[in-house]
Amino acid sequence: MPQCRKWPMKMKHQLNQALYNALKKLDVSVESIQLTPPKNPEFGDLSTNLALTLTKLLKKSPMEIAADIQQCLSVDTALISDITITPPGFINFRISPAYFQSLISQILKKGNQFGRGRTGENKTANVEFVSANPTGPLTVGHGRQAVLGDTVSGILEWHGYDVTREYYFNDAGRQMRMLGQSVEARYFQQLGQDISLPEDGYQGDYITAIAQNVLDTHGENLESGNPIFRKTAEDIIFGLIKSTLKNLGIIHDQFTNEKSFYESGAIDDTLQKLRDNNLIYEFEKATWFKTTALGKDQDRVLIKSTGEPTYRLPDMAYHRNKMDRNYDLVIDIFGADHIDTYPDVLSALDILGYDTEKVRVLIHQFVTLVRGGEKVKMSTRKGDYVTLDELTNEVGADVVRYFFIMRSMNSHLNFDLDLAKDHSDQNPVYYLHYAHARICNIIKHGESLGHKFTKDYNPSLLSHSSEISLLKQMDVFPEVMELALNTLEPQTIANYLQELATHFHKFYTDCKVITNDIPTTQARLALISAVRIVLANGLQILGLSTPERM
């Protein structure tokens, strides 16, 4: 087999260098050179718009400039098989098949390390997500954030970060008080008393079940206002939430309670520090944060006239706490309904001297549930919702996870329940699974015929156009992973894997792996082993399974 050549990224690097050298000869300097694969493969494997960008500077036509550059260009002809110029002035490079063929040994050698970045090595990250107060079961609406947060965590881990998955909640406050009162009302109703739910009480059936539980374990003689009602509800519901998340393969490392910041004095301290900065004032018995002094269009209440803080103040204290824990990266994942809260938190952090560059806030748009062609309106309080558990149980964790990350978080997501359930066979996630299972099956089939994988395959036998494009697709994997890290947008990985699977399925129909042609069989076994690795790596980052048969 040929020597392992350059590592994929180095390909671009080399060309970059060669182009810079050529420009030097022409006595031109530029800040950066763009080198991207052209849409139309007929133009080659990598193209640069360099000549187009230099027209103004050189006052020549881009075609002329491109020709000049090409004249001065010297490249490794073992790697670059062809250089062409096409209108309006692109310079195109065709990379020799040998380069792509040598990729296989790289992938096989690196295995589940292939495509891994080192950006996060020796760094820590905190990803806060879900953070729903335990007032009811998680709904499908929470699912998007849960999966998004876990997948973003996975991307960071892939690049070496030590990630803490964190859940922030509040077991004091109005919501939880209402929860306790709702349970209490159901409790007394079960004892035959004519008591109605509080006006804003929780109406779901689970409240009745919790009341029954209280009745069973604590008897009939509880008095109104006993904290047992709220406490029991919280315990039961939190247990439910954790199990819902676990069904999706999501486990938080840390649960942080807002209450702890009252107890530690962090909230008072935060307020005091802001006060020291002259950003706090009292008005109509409430305490205000003077955000207008920071360029915002209105001031915000931090402590209500009732003496109870709004969510903003504890949020600030909480974020200080996260910053104090010295993470290299702090990620908040919020739904679009929280979009207005974080700028104030960041302002506060900024004023208090924290490096807000470390904070990244990811906002995702809402999920609209569609059932029977109609939108389903949901409300936890009214007990009108589809739980995340119901969904997971019906279509499986992989489908749920994939549905939630296959689309950009910036887009509203229509989740068609009927489609997810009834047509689950045509779900795009199965397309990926199928590719993986097919590979496993071929390998198994080969083994049954005595074809053992050997390192002495000859990669130059992989010259079919389907084989080459499959190799090219794998070549790009590390770059896609890097992009995913920079943007923290999981759908780029999903899109990539779809394309990889497409290339594989195409290869599968065009080329038979196990044949009487031993050298070709061995080369193709090496090829699909590499594909399996890349597929599996991608699936693993997304938290999806890698079935060996379907």
Place this chain on the structure above:
RNA sequence: GCCCCGGUAGCUCAGCUGGAUAGAGCAACGGCCUUCUAAGCCGUAGGCCACAGGUUCGAAUCCUGUCCGGGGUACCA
């Protein structure tokens, strides 16, 4: 009013740090299994990339404005 996100094929959406002929899945139509899994592959059809200006050699992509949808603009979280 102001702020954020979106408006791309019949439907759901990719593509958006500017590049060459705008893509996928579903739905429609037509092909491909004596051969490693047809949960697959190939083909046909389907588009003023909301609209109008602007920047640029070049705009779905960047800027401005308008329209439409969603969210926020709470002493709810």
